[in-house]
Amino acid sequence: MANSVIIIGGGISGTAAAYELARHGVSVTLLERGMLASMASGWTLAGVRQSGRHPAELPLAQAAVTRWEQLSDELGADVEYRQGGNLRLALKPDDVATIRQVVADGNAAGIPMTWLESVADVHEIAPALTPDLVGASFCPTDGHANPLRAVEAFAAAAQRAGADIRTAVEVLGIETDGRQVTGVTTSTGTIPCERVIVAAGVYAPRLLDPLGIHIPFNIVVVPAIQTEAMPPMLDQVLGIPTGGFAGRQQADGRFRLTGTSVPWTATDHTADNVMPTLSQLANTLGWSTRLVPALVNARATAIWGGLIDKTPDALPVIETTPEVEGLVVATGFSGHGFCLGPVTGEILADLAVEGTTRHPIAPFARTRLATIGAPEAVTLHG
Template identity: 45%
Template sequence: MTEETADVVVIGGGITGAATAHALARDGVGVVLVERFGLAAMASRWTLAGVRQSGRHPAELPLALAAVARWAELGQELGAPTGYRRHGNMRLARTPEEVEVIRRLVEEQARLGLDLDFLPSTEAVREREPALAPTVLAASFCASDGSADPAPSVEAFARAAERHGARLHLGERALGVEVEGGRLQAVRTDQRRIATERAVIACGAFGNELLAPLGLAVPLREPMVTVLQTEPLPPLLGPVLGVANADMAGRQEASGRLRVTSGAGDWRGVLTTEPEPRVSPPAGSIAQVIEKLSFVLPAFRDCPVHAAWAGLLDLTPDGLPVLDRVPGTEGLFAAMGFSGHGFGIGPVTGEIMAHLVRGEPTGFDLAPFRFDRFNSAGTPEAGLTLHG
């Protein structure tokens, strides 16, 4: 067992951990990033990777607005492509009830300062997206939303962090934290002890494994989302698609592949972790994705499918993440519970966590993201605003 020291240990090499490590290393902090598998091994690879402001919870909207501004510059800053494109997000209504949901969403979000349009009819929708079916009755359209390539984006953050001096320990599992007198002393991995006064838990759905020995947990459910990816196709779809009740989403990647997802469903399967985390989607959920997509995008039914996988969400009761100090342990921080929409805001989450770790103001109201908010009685169960 080797010994090492670090100013800060970031545990988890998804978008959250990689962006946090980058923000710290860029500003001269000595960072070690510990990742159990490879970079982007879980949600940050499974994801649809929409980068959207529309449909965000009001508490998250300021982060999403800042993230959209930041994504545009990221490739240049990180010295590697992120695949970010600002190709819009269209949220579809398929029933008269959904039309009202979308109309209200547009009104509420416009009041919060977001620039988005209501497309009030099938004609208005199809004028913008001719491949959509007449089954689509209306939609919201936010031109400044878009998407990025998930794994390359995480890789770009991590490698830029490395160039700024961060050490990346990939294929290394954090087993726990050492605490003495209420202060963090070290992070223990399966390969070494890293003496440090500050650490960030950015382990997605596995975050509670490190909190449990401290007698703590973020209440998480882990629903499953099924993803299909087609072979490369000629241009078919401009914006990222979502729907009013979040039971499907999709986009066409820059490569031409369609990447489409189900809604979030209960999951009773097995998460295999060797050689990497993998959730195999039930056949029925694949059939549902095909049905739901083809209902709004009829051409989808004939598309050749290249791959299918499933992803787990780290869903909190109110659908918002925890971005906070871990109560009771000086020096320990948590960024988890992104509830199906943590990819787009990742570049800003990283900056926020870096400021928190350094004891600096973050520039955002973090009250909605407090660790201990779930302890108060009556935390409402969230409607899932979802990915896309």
């Protein structure tokens, strides 16, 4: 059994892994260059969704939903998980076939999705939505959570179990003896270890490229808008067929609204630098007020951009690397990784300790990317 593991990254993947390792008695140190949840796990819409998932991700998403249902009790902190469902809205007759196919695929995979075939059916569960709809898919077992609280809860539970969580420590390089991990070099010195987990989101290639491990990313930026607290009016996470808008009302009443992605080519990925364009914001606001008319008078209280670590097939890379022993990687979640977080933590802990995992991760091996063709569109439906 590995007895010293370093985790690089304090998002949901890294903190969940720290929790799993610490509670199983493994000595673990998590290093985060900024604050916890300072990148994707803070920028996220934080939908917890099985519907519309790629079949390869579905078993992980289903296992994750089971974890989310009892996560607040397990971690001893309210992560504001709400299982209000997911609505994917058909806005014009042409959308119906696409969305009905999502329902059929979901049902075939055992997900209890239904097709709501009239505005009245949609309004019965979501009266705040526009009447300018044709129908919607509904998945009652989807939901959402508070991402900052979830990450902090994992980190706190990990610390209680003995994990060492350090923020404002940047890993500058992963050290090896040519075959096996030996430690990491950080902004505060070198730390020896036997295993390294890279859960560094969009920064993963900077750590892996020097080891000859290449993951092709097509990084995009997504706009996000948060409103002031509004009266309770929406339980579900909303999406549209193109993936160009998704939104939800948080447990505290504020709306969190996201829109269409555009390519991101800058090399500074820190939050102060990552901002959306005005046209992205205008588009997101247009969808928001069209779909939830009561938002017309809501005050915007925050805007930000969120980077997505998109792989060519929009599936993550989760593996123990064949090139370097003791190195475990989870990145490239392509806009879907928040929901999976609790299970990603289990997988990473399994891989770091045993080298194998109870979860089906064969589709996420990096070797598949060598044969991928045209990139998939990013789909953000919560």
